[in-house]
Amino acid sequence: MTMSSPARRHQARIRAAQAAASVAPGKTLAGTRQYELMLAKLAVDKRRLKSLQSVARKIDVKREVLPEYVDYVAGVLEGGRGAQDDVIATVMIWRIDAGDYAGALDIARYALRHAMTLPEHYERALPAAVAEEFAEAALRAFSTGEIFPVDFLQEVDELTRSYDMHDQIRAKLQKALGYALEKSDPVRALEMFRRAVDLHDRVGVKKDITRLENELRSATAKKAGRT
Structure with a gap:
């Protein structure tokens, strides 16, 4: 056209x-x-x-x-x-x-x-589709080393939080939020990963949780050693 x-x-x-x-x-x-x-x-x-x-x-x-x-x-x-x-x-x-x-x-x-x-x-219900489509787009980006704007995922989370949907979908969104927050706010990222596992045990972030826990412990120990 x-x-x-x-x-x-x-x-x-x-x-x-x-x-x-x-x-x-x-x-x-x-x-x-x-x-x-x-x-x-x-x-x-x-x-x-x-x-x-x-x-x-x-x-x-x-x-x-x-x-x-x-x-x-x-x-x-x-x-x-x-x-x-x-x-x-x-x-x-x-x-x-x-x-x-x-x-x-x-x-x-x-x-x-x-x-x-x-x-x-x-x-699919529209809220579930919004949550899942954004989560999957973000996860595809992260899998290839690309950046996905955390602001978009946070808004999607806020917009869809009150709606009923399958736990697997919400877990996928929390997983995406965890990856998006990893560098800027690892403590919050860990919270997102744990929430994802609570919602769906097989969401695929257990290794990420262990890794982040170790990184945060190491960072805390180094900070304590300088004080």
Whole structure:
């Protein structure tokens, strides 16, 4: 899709905001013109993704098409009252896949505040999906030596803390937080690892707990030796 002019983009944003504002919380945007147009576009993009076998290629396609949803999403977030919207819910997941974590969180805040749901094929509650998708993205980054912003994980933890979900998912998030905090706050990181094990014994951080405990004892002993 070719990039629209600034005026067209502004109008698309306004139309999305107006459509979202016209539907009460708890209802669906189905039937509103702007939503139906974006839903049709989403169906086309989903068919394109389904035709691909490579996960890496799927992510490339998501990065390619996501800018085409920016104005619609911005309008909904500005004017929306919380009506169910499968377009922005899907875009939220795609943004995580594509590495746009700040953009995904923009939607997550709105979606969680208004008790939105994911489309049925995701087979998860939205809070659980947010927690797990962010945790898995962070763990993938850490496994290759990359950095994942701890602020994002902390916000996800705060946003999803009150929701019921499988212990394994929450344990995965605590594990990711532990790795993210290791260098800046090892004491807190150890707390996260222990909490992860309490939630799910096989979460895979027992060696990390032993290592951190030894490192903290060593640091304490060295500090005591200097005093």
